[in-house]
Amino acid sequence: MEALKQELKENIIEQLNLEDMTAEDIADDDMLFGDGLALDSIDALELIVMLDKNYGIKLTDPKEGRAIFESINTMAAYISEHRSK
Amino acid sequence: MSQGVAITGMGIISAIGNNVAENFRSLVEGKKGITTISKINTIHKDVIKVGEIGYTNSQLEHILGLTPDNNYSRTGLIGAIAAKEAFANAGIKDINAFKTGLISATSVGGMDMTEKYYYDYLEHETHRRYIASHHAGDSTQKIAEQLGIDKSLVTTISTACSSAANAIMLGARLIKSGQLDRVIVGGSDCMSKFTINGFKTLMILSDTYNTPFDENRKGLNLGEAAAFLVLESDAVVKAENKPVLGYVKGYGNANDAFHQTASSDHGDGATLAMEKALKVAGYTPKDIDYINAHGTATGNNDLSEGRAIIRVFGEEVPDFSSTKAYTGHTLAAAGAIEAVYSILAMQNNVIFPNLNFKTQMKEFNITPQLELKEKELQTVMSNSFGFGGNCSTVIFSKNQ
Amino acid sequence: MKKVYINSIASISPQKTFDSSEFLNEIIIHEDQVVFAVEPVYKDYIPPAAARRMAKGIKMGVVASKMALREAGLEQVDAIITGTGMGCLRDSEKFLSGIIDNNEQFLTPTSFIQSTHNTVGGQIALELQCKGYNFTYVHGSNSFESALMDAKLQLELEEAENILIGGVDELADYTTKLNKIIHHIKDKKTSSHNLLDSKTKGAVFGEGANFFVLSNKKQATAYAEVVSVKIFNTLSESDVAETALSFLKENNLTVEAIDAIVLGRNGDVEFDGFYTKLSLSLFSNTPQICYKHLIGEFNTASPFGIWLASKILKTQNVPNVLKWNEKNTSSYNTILLYNQYRGENHSFIILKSC
Known part of the structure; x- marks a missing residue:
């Protein structure tokens, strides 16, 4: 799980061009949207593609992403349960 | 300076017909043009529905009498067909008799050819002639050539899905200010893998027929189309004793300044655009008889637009419908397609139904017109909204 | 107006x-x-x-x-x-x-x-x-x-x-x-x-x-007045001089009133002829200015011409690197700009000091 969390942080930084950040800057329970990292709906779509590409998880409705992408913790939990690769 | 901006000709090609008459027939008969993809080789062929124009490229080239070595993109081809129909409809014989310009709109331009031959260009010489027809302005230059418009004011607008509405607006302003006596305005966008996949990444494509203003709407269907209007000044209309199809009475463009792709929750930009258009027309909301809504059937647009309409019209929202269920969302051409439909509505005193609607939206109690409705129409408002917060409204009137 | x-x-x-x-x-x-x-x-x-x-x-x-x-x-x-x-x-x-x-x-x-x-x-x-x-x-x-x-x-x-x-x-x-x-x-x-x-x-x-x-409100920082702008989708080489002349006429200007002409010459032997039509005839006695050797060609390179014409009108100075001929003038008040790309989409603009 810890390795997955680390991997997610690195991927998020790369995929979303969070240039000035490192994995250490993101706490496992930081809010990814809203007050925390302040990601937006376009980032959510980017993350949905990341789930598909890296973990074989397909979301069809962007609304499903809201709960999953709340924090690194919730993302990692969802991925471990549903991943097909 | 010209007081009025008369519409003296129109032309269209879309998924529901290759000319104005065919489009009108489909609108009245409730015949939609949404099918599975047949003309583009994509992995989404069987899953995604679109509004395709019936003709293939070679049929279009044949109609236009082009030689095989032409480098027209499909955007240029369908644009030329629609513009020529508008030109003929306006009975223009001597193009040089009046200062004439062309303002077109497109978002994909020549992307259809670029995506087909992208890597092939480096390997083989065969299709390299299309490299120079990629850029958006090229299709407009081709349309001008087909119409015989040279040494003239010709330009292209690209503001995503409000582009053609903006072309009409600029055209009207150029006539009013006396810079031009006559201007052909409209837009053209062909289907491409680029846009299909682009909208897919935004997760706003429906997997079935689009259902504007329905509670359970699942997103839009893309469509390809082109349409043009001929706008002329009072002086030209008088000199040529022309029949007038209608007038461009008001217009407004505003920016939502909210998000790169999404509309604001309460449609700030849309509200401003409608208000500006009413002001230019010298109308109050009560003067509008029918609204041809943008109504793309995405969750976001229809809610935001519906709320904006309520903000502008209050308790007395006029009859409204979206014709996107017929044609799909034809992107940069949409404003011109729906201009033609608005004029057809006024000419025939009929409101086209909002197809595929089943369930009332929860957020408000306005319901689109669901059946073909006969009603005396003096004025029609047409909305077009695009990415980049771009919101446009055009108002057409039967009389000056 | x-x-x-x-x-x-x-x-x-x-x-x-x-x-x-x-x-x-x-x-x-x-x-x-x-x-x-x-x-x-x-x-x-x-x-x-x-x-x-x-x-x-x-x-x-x-x-x-x-x-x-x-x-x-x-x-x-x-x-x-x-x-x-x-x-x-x-x-x-x-x-x-x-x-x-x-x-x-x-x-x-x-x-x-x-x-x-x-x-x-x-x-x-x-x-x-x-x-x-x-x-x-x-x-x-x-x-x-x-x-x-x-x-x-x-x-x-x-x-x-x-x-x-x-x-x-x-x-x-x-x-x-x-x-x-x-x-x-x-x-x-x-x-x-x-x-x-x-x-x-x-x-x-x-x-x-x-x-x-x-x-439409002139500020202290103002560089120039935009007198006129006109665009053409097509022109042939033989049209250019006549078009420039009638453009000046529409604006009540003569060739002599133009203190400098800014040309979009880009070093393409096939299409620079359009500029030559102006530089060797009507404007042979006018200071001529070129800039695309400094910034290259692109669809929106021409506003760089406006940028430098604005600078010239304000500073009354023309950097040598921009000069295409040896002509000079005592003061720069009115500048004509002409641009096209590959023989299409021609523009004429007049800027005036203010």
């Missing part, structure tokens, strides 16, 4: 132009077939959170627009009108190659969104929270001129007071390759020193963003 003034100017180009206190004080001599913009430090202008999704074209456009607003001392404008020939080309390439390389799978929205032509105009509006009129013109070498024409019309009719206009285009690798195989880019490297005399086919391609605040 109100007069229209250029109240501020800003340029990001393949020369060091973003410091507006300078006027081509040091010249960068380029040697390649493509010349890239000298970029300012974007972070000084755009917060990192906003910049992270911005393509180079957007960054150049947003920063140039901020510079222009700053110089005009404005925080808001009534309208934003941009021109771009190709839009954010790098993102278009990225999305398109993604479609082809990954067989339409795992595509992400960011590059698609940026590829939309009005993305720069939209981003500027978003940054400024400007809910006003927002148009983007995409008509080859008349993209910027269309924006200028539109803004002028609104200001003359007092539909707006301050309008931000600009032109922006960026280079992208694959499109550069394609323009090389069709020889729109020169086959061989050519130095800025002899580009305009190269007598070879094709151009050297460049990129950049040039933004201006236009207003």
Whole structure:
């Protein structure tokens, strides 16, 4: 799980061009949207593609992403349960 | 300076017909043009529905009498067909008799050819002639050539899905200010893998027929189309004793300044655009008889637009419908397609139904017109909204 | 009708132009077939959170627009009108190659969104929270001129007071390759020193963003009055001189009244003839100015001509590197600009000191 969390942080930084950040800057329970990292709906779509590409998880409705992408913790939990690769 | 901006000709090609008459027939008969993809080789062929124009490229080239070595993109081809129909409809014989310009709109331009031959260009010489027809302005230059418009004011607008509405607006302003006596305005966008996949990444494509203003709407269907209007000044209309199809009475463009792709929750930009258009027309909301809504059937647009309409019209929202269920969302051409439909509505005193609607939206109690409705129409408002917060409204009137 | 003034100017180009206190004080001599913009430090202008999704074209456009607003001392404008020939080309390439390389799978929205032509105009509006009129013109070498024409019309009719206009285009690798195989880019490297005399086919391609605040209220900072702008989709070489003359006539000007002519000559032996038609005939006694050897050719290179003409009118100084002939004049009051690309989309503009 810890390795997955680390991997997610690195991927998020790369995929979303969070240039000035490192994995250490993101706490496992930081809010990814809203007050925390302040990601937006376009980032959510980017993350949905990341789930598909890296973990074989397909979301069809962007609304499903809201709960999953709340924090690194919730993302990692969802991925471990549903991943097909 | 010209007081009025008369519409003296129109032309269209879309998924529901290759000319104005065919489009009108489909609108009245409730015949939609949404099918599975047949003309583009994509992995989404069987899953995604679109509004395709019936003709293939070679049929279009044949109609236009082009030689095989032409480098027209499909955007240029369908644009030329629609513009020529508008030109003929306006009975223009001597193009040089009046200062004439062309303002077109497109978002994909020549992307259809670029995506087909992208890597092939480096390997083989065969299709390299299309490299120079990629850029958006090229299709407009081709349309001008087909119409015989040279040494003239010709330009292209690209503001995503409000582009053609903006072309009409600029055209009207150029006539009013006396810079031009006559201007052909409209837009053209062909289907491409680029846009299909682009909208897919935004997760706003429906997997079935689009259902504007329905509670359970699942997103839009893309469509390809082109349409043009001929706008002329009072002086030209008088000199040529022309029949007038209608007038461009008001217009407004505003920016939502909210998000790169999404509309604001309460449609700030849309509200401003409608208000500006009413002001230019010298109308109050009560003067509008029918609204041809943008109504793309995405969750976001229809809610935001519906709320904006309520903000502008209050308790007395006029009859409204979206014709996107017929044609799909034809992107940069949409404003011109729906201009033609608005004029057809006024000419025939009929409101086209909002197809595929089943369930009332929860957020408000306005319901689109669901059946073909006969009603005396003096004025029609047409909305077009695009990415980049771009919101446009055009108002057409039967009389000056 | 109100007069229209250029109240501020800003340029990001393949020369060091973003410091507006300078006027081509040091010249960068380029040697390649493509010349890239000298970029300012974007972070000084755009917060990192906003910049992270911005393509180079957007960054150049947003920063140039901020510079222009700053110089005009404005925080808001009534309208934003941009021109771009190709839009954010790098993102278009990225999305398109993604479609082809990954067989339409795992595509992400960011590059698609940026590829939309009005993305720069939209981003500027978003940054400024400007809910006003927002148009983007995409008509080859008349993209910027269309924006200028539109803004002028609104200001003359007092539909707006301050309008931000600009032109922006960026280079992208694959499109550069394609323009090389069709020889729109020169086959061989050519130095800025002899580009305009190269007598070879094709151009050297460049990129950049040039933004201006236009207003019907003249500020102390004002550079010039925009007297007239006219665009033509086609003209033949033999039409150019006559068209220029009738354009001057429409504006009650004679050839003698023109203190300098700014030509969009780009060193393409096939199409520079259009400029020669003016430089060897009507304007043979007029100081002639060229600039594309410094910044290359691109659809919105021509507003750089407006930038430098504005500088000349304000400073009354013409850097030697811009001079195409030996003619001089005691004062620069009226400047004519002419541009076209590959024989299409011609524009004539008159600027006057104010």
